[in-house]
Amino acid sequence: MRIGSTSNPRFNTASVGRTTSQPATSKDIRSYNAGDKLEEFARKELTHDDHVVIEATGNAAAVAEVLSPYVDRIVIANPKQVHMIAHAKVKTDTIDATVLAKLYASGFLPEVWVPDPGTLALRRQVTRRTQLVRQRSRLKNLIQSILHAHLIPPCPHGNLVGISGRKWLTRQILPADERAAIERHLGLINQINEALTVVEADIAVHALQDPTIHRPDDVARPRRHRGCERCRGNRRHTALQ
Numbered sequence: 001m002r003i004g005s006t007s008n009p010r011f012n013t014a015s016v017g018r019t020t021s022q023p024a025t026s027k028d029i030r031s032y033n034a035g036d037k038l039e040e041f042a043r044k045e046l047t048h049d050d051h052v053v054i055e056a057t058g059n060a061a062a063v064a065e066v067l068s069p070y071v072d073r074i075v076i077a078n079p080k081q082v083h084m085i086a087h088a089k090v091k092t093d094t095i096d097a098t099v100l101a102k103l104y105a106s107g108f109l110p111e112v113w114v115p116d117p118g119t120l121a122l123r124r125q126v127t128r129r130t131q132l133v134r135q136r137s138r139l140k141n142l143i144q145s146i147l148h149a150h151l152i153p154p155c156p157h158g159n160l161v162g163i164s165g166r167k168w169l170t171r172q173i174l175p176a177d178e179r180a181a182i183e184r185h186l187g188l189i190n191q192i193n194e195a196l197t198v199v200e201a202d203i204a205v206h207a208l209q210d211p212t213i214h215r216p217d218d219v220a221r222p223r224r225h226r227g228c229e230r231c232r233g234n235r236r237h238t239a240l241q
Contacts, residue, residue, distance in 0.1 A: 056077060056078060
Protein backbone atom coordinates (compact mmCIF):
# COMPACT_ATOMS: atom_id res chain seq x y z
CA MET A 1 0.00 0.00 0.00
CA ARG A 2 1.29 3.46 -0.91
CA ILE A 3 0.47 6.40 1.36
CA GLY A 4 1.05 10.07 0.61
CA SER A 5 1.16 12.30 3.65
CA THR A 6 1.16 16.09 4.04
CA SER A 7 1.28 18.04 7.26
CA ASN A 8 0.58 21.55 8.52
CA PRO A 9 1.10 23.02 12.00
CA ARG A 10 -2.09 21.36 13.28
CA PHE A 11 -3.01 18.31 11.18
CA ASN A 12 -1.37 15.45 9.31
CA THR A 13 -3.34 14.27 6.25
CA ALA A 14 -2.74 10.87 4.68
CA SER A 15 -4.14 9.69 1.36
CA VAL A 16 -4.09 5.89 1.06
CA GLY A 17 -3.85 3.92 -2.17
CA ARG A 18 -4.68 0.22 -2.09
CA THR A 19 -2.52 -0.99 -4.98
CA THR A 20 0.94 -0.21 -6.31
CA SER A 21 -0.09 0.21 -9.93
CA GLN A 22 -3.24 2.23 -9.21
CA PRO A 23 -2.89 4.22 -6.00
CA ALA A 24 -6.48 5.42 -6.02
CA THR A 25 -7.39 7.20 -2.85
CA SER A 26 -9.74 4.83 -1.12
CA LYS A 27 -9.35 6.47 2.26
CA ASP A 28 -8.36 9.93 3.49
CA ILE A 29 -7.15 10.06 7.07
CA ARG A 30 -6.56 13.18 9.16
CA SER A 31 -4.82 13.17 12.51
CA TYR A 32 -3.52 15.86 14.84
CA ASN A 33 0.10 16.69 14.09
CA ALA A 34 1.36 15.82 17.58
CA GLY A 35 3.69 13.01 18.55
CA ASP A 36 1.21 10.92 20.57
CA LYS A 37 -1.69 11.41 18.12
CA LEU A 38 0.56 10.64 15.16
CA GLU A 39 1.77 7.44 16.79
CA GLU A 40 -1.82 6.44 17.54
CA PHE A 41 -2.66 7.03 13.87
CA ALA A 42 0.30 4.84 12.83
CA ARG A 43 -0.74 1.97 15.09
CA LYS A 44 -4.32 1.98 13.82
CA GLU A 45 -3.91 2.71 10.11
CA LEU A 46 -0.43 1.59 9.03
CA THR A 47 1.18 -1.82 8.54
CA HIS A 48 4.76 -3.01 8.06
CA ASP A 49 4.11 -3.43 4.31
CA ASP A 50 3.27 0.25 3.79
CA HIS A 51 5.45 2.87 2.13
CA VAL A 52 4.82 6.41 3.39
CA VAL A 53 5.69 9.50 1.34
CA ILE A 54 6.19 12.82 3.16
CA GLU A 55 6.88 16.29 1.80
CA ALA A 56 10.16 17.81 2.98
CA THR A 57 8.76 20.37 5.41
CA GLY A 58 10.09 21.68 8.71
CA ASN A 59 8.82 18.71 10.75
CA ALA A 60 9.28 15.98 8.12
CA ALA A 61 12.19 14.37 9.99
CA ALA A 62 10.18 14.22 13.23
CA VAL A 63 7.15 12.74 11.43
CA ALA A 64 9.39 10.15 9.74
CA GLU A 65 10.94 9.20 13.09
CA VAL A 66 7.50 8.56 14.62
CA LEU A 67 6.14 6.57 11.66
CA SER A 68 9.24 4.56 10.70
CA PRO A 69 8.76 1.74 13.28
CA TYR A 70 5.30 0.98 11.84
CA VAL A 71 6.00 0.91 8.08
CA ASP A 72 8.36 -0.70 5.58
CA ARG A 73 9.82 2.51 4.16
CA ILE A 74 9.68 6.27 4.63
CA VAL A 75 10.27 8.47 1.58
CA ILE A 76 10.74 12.24 1.83
CA ALA A 77 9.87 14.11 -1.37
CA ASN A 78 11.24 17.38 -2.73
CA PRO A 79 8.20 19.72 -2.62
CA LYS A 80 9.47 22.12 -5.29
CA GLN A 81 10.02 19.38 -7.84
CA VAL A 82 6.74 17.69 -6.93
CA HIS A 83 4.83 20.90 -7.63
CA MET A 84 6.63 21.29 -10.97
CA ILE A 85 5.65 17.76 -12.00
CA ALA A 86 2.06 17.85 -10.72
CA HIS A 87 0.72 21.38 -10.83
CA ALA A 88 -2.85 21.61 -9.52
CA LYS A 89 -5.17 24.62 -9.62
CA VAL A 90 -6.92 23.46 -6.45
CA LYS A 91 -4.56 22.73 -3.58
CA THR A 92 -5.67 21.02 -0.39
CA ASP A 93 -3.88 18.65 1.97
CA THR A 94 -5.90 15.73 0.60
CA ILE A 95 -5.05 16.54 -3.01
CA ASP A 96 -1.37 17.00 -2.20
CA ALA A 97 -1.27 13.68 -0.35
CA THR A 98 -2.99 11.97 -3.29
CA VAL A 99 -0.43 13.39 -5.72
CA LEU A 100 2.45 12.15 -3.56
CA ALA A 101 0.99 8.63 -3.42
CA LYS A 102 0.43 8.51 -7.19
CA LEU A 103 3.87 9.87 -8.07
CA TYR A 104 5.60 7.40 -5.78
CA ALA A 105 3.63 4.44 -7.15
CA SER A 106 4.46 5.45 -10.74
CA GLY A 107 8.17 5.94 -9.99
CA PHE A 108 8.25 9.69 -10.73
CA LEU A 109 8.65 10.97 -7.19
CA PRO A 110 11.76 13.17 -6.68
CA GLU A 111 13.21 11.99 -3.36
CA VAL A 112 15.59 13.85 -1.06
CA TRP A 113 18.42 12.48 1.07
CA VAL A 114 17.50 11.89 4.71
CA PRO A 115 20.39 12.87 7.02
CA ASP A 116 21.38 10.94 10.12
CA PRO A 117 20.49 12.29 13.61
CA GLY A 118 23.95 13.83 14.10
CA THR A 119 23.71 15.76 10.85
CA LEU A 120 20.19 16.91 11.73
CA ALA A 121 21.42 18.20 15.09
CA LEU A 122 24.28 20.06 13.41
CA ARG A 123 21.87 21.58 10.88
CA ARG A 124 19.65 22.81 13.68
CA GLN A 125 22.60 24.44 15.42
CA VAL A 126 23.71 26.15 12.20
CA THR A 127 20.14 27.38 11.70
CA ARG A 128 20.08 28.74 15.27
CA ARG A 129 23.37 30.54 14.68
CA THR A 130 21.99 32.12 11.50
CA GLN A 131 18.88 33.28 13.35
CA LEU A 132 20.93 34.77 16.18
CA VAL A 133 23.19 36.65 13.77
CA ARG A 134 20.14 38.07 11.99
CA GLN A 135 18.64 39.22 15.28
CA ARG A 136 21.90 40.90 16.22
CA SER A 137 22.10 42.64 12.82
CA ARG A 138 18.52 43.84 13.23
CA LEU A 139 19.33 45.37 16.63
CA LYS A 140 22.43 47.07 15.22
CA ASN A 141 20.29 48.55 12.45
CA LEU A 142 17.84 49.87 15.02
CA ILE A 143 20.66 51.65 16.84
CA GLN A 144 21.92 53.06 13.55
CA SER A 145 18.43 54.35 12.72
CA ILE A 146 18.24 56.17 16.08
CA LEU A 147 21.58 57.86 15.43
CA HIS A 148 20.55 58.77 11.89
CA ALA A 149 17.26 60.27 13.11
CA HIS A 150 19.21 62.70 15.30
CA LEU A 151 21.78 63.66 12.64
CA ILE A 152 24.64 61.89 14.40
CA PRO A 153 27.44 60.95 11.98
CA PRO A 154 28.43 57.29 11.50
CA CYS A 155 30.53 55.63 14.15
CA PRO A 156 34.25 56.04 13.34
CA HIS A 157 35.01 52.62 14.79
CA GLY A 158 34.62 49.39 12.91
CA ASN A 159 32.18 47.78 15.33
CA LEU A 160 29.41 49.96 16.70
CA VAL A 161 28.65 47.56 19.55
CA GLY A 162 32.27 46.76 20.39
CA ILE A 163 34.21 48.30 23.27
CA SER A 164 35.29 51.41 21.35
CA GLY A 165 31.90 51.75 19.67
CA ARG A 166 30.02 51.64 22.96
CA LYS A 167 32.29 54.27 24.48
CA TRP A 168 31.61 56.42 21.44
CA LEU A 169 27.85 55.88 21.88
CA THR A 170 27.92 57.12 25.48
CA ARG A 171 29.42 60.44 24.31
CA GLN A 172 26.62 61.16 21.85
CA ILE A 173 23.89 63.62 22.84
CA LEU A 174 20.49 61.91 22.61
CA PRO A 175 17.04 62.29 24.23
CA ALA A 176 16.49 60.21 27.34
CA ASP A 177 14.01 57.82 25.67
CA GLU A 178 16.36 57.20 22.74
CA ARG A 179 19.25 56.62 25.11
CA ALA A 180 17.16 54.08 27.02
CA ALA A 181 16.20 52.35 23.75
CA ILE A 182 19.85 52.04 22.74
CA GLU A 183 20.70 50.58 26.15
CA ARG A 184 17.93 47.98 25.75
CA HIS A 185 19.21 47.06 22.30
CA LEU A 186 22.76 46.72 23.62
CA GLY A 187 21.51 44.49 26.44
CA LEU A 188 19.76 42.22 23.95
CA ILE A 189 22.91 42.13 21.83
CA ASN A 190 24.84 40.98 24.91
CA GLN A 191 22.39 38.11 25.41
CA ILE A 192 22.64 37.14 21.74
CA ASN A 193 26.45 37.17 21.92
CA GLU A 194 26.33 34.83 24.91
CA ALA A 195 23.99 32.49 23.06
CA LEU A 196 26.22 32.63 19.98
CA THR A 197 29.22 31.60 22.07
CA VAL A 198 27.40 28.47 23.23
CA VAL A 199 26.06 27.55 19.78
CA GLU A 200 29.36 28.15 18.00
CA ALA A 201 31.22 26.09 20.61
CA ASP A 202 28.83 23.19 19.98
CA ILE A 203 29.33 23.50 16.22
CA ALA A 204 33.11 23.51 16.72
CA VAL A 205 32.91 20.34 18.82
CA HIS A 206 30.94 18.60 16.07
CA ALA A 207 33.46 19.77 13.47
CA LEU A 208 36.45 18.51 15.47
CA GLN A 209 34.83 15.13 16.01
CA ASP A 210 33.81 14.68 12.36
CA PRO A 211 36.44 12.52 10.59
CA THR A 212 35.36 13.81 7.16
CA ILE A 213 36.43 17.39 7.94
CA HIS A 214 40.07 18.15 7.12
CA ARG A 215 41.72 20.28 9.76
CA PRO A 216 44.99 22.26 9.41
CA ASP A 217 46.80 19.75 11.66
CA ASP A 218 46.06 17.02 9.11
CA VAL A 219 47.81 18.91 6.30
CA ALA A 220 51.45 17.97 5.70
CA ARG A 221 53.81 20.87 6.35
CA PRO A 222 57.21 21.36 4.68
CA ARG A 223 60.00 20.10 6.92
CA ARG A 224 63.69 19.39 6.50
CA HIS A 225 64.22 15.78 5.50
CA ARG A 226 66.79 14.35 7.90
CA GLY A 227 67.80 11.46 5.67
CA CYS A 228 68.34 13.51 2.53
CA GLU A 229 71.99 13.94 1.54
CA ARG A 230 71.34 17.46 0.20
CA CYS A 231 70.05 18.53 3.62
CA ARG A 232 73.33 17.83 5.36
CA GLY A 233 75.11 20.78 3.78
CA ASN A 234 72.14 22.92 2.78
CA ARG A 235 69.73 24.13 5.52
CA ARG A 236 67.43 25.77 2.96
CA HIS A 237 66.53 22.52 1.31
CA THR A 238 63.11 21.35 2.47
CA ALA A 239 60.96 18.43 1.55
CA LEU A 240 57.49 17.22 2.45
CA GLN A 241 57.90 14.69 5.18
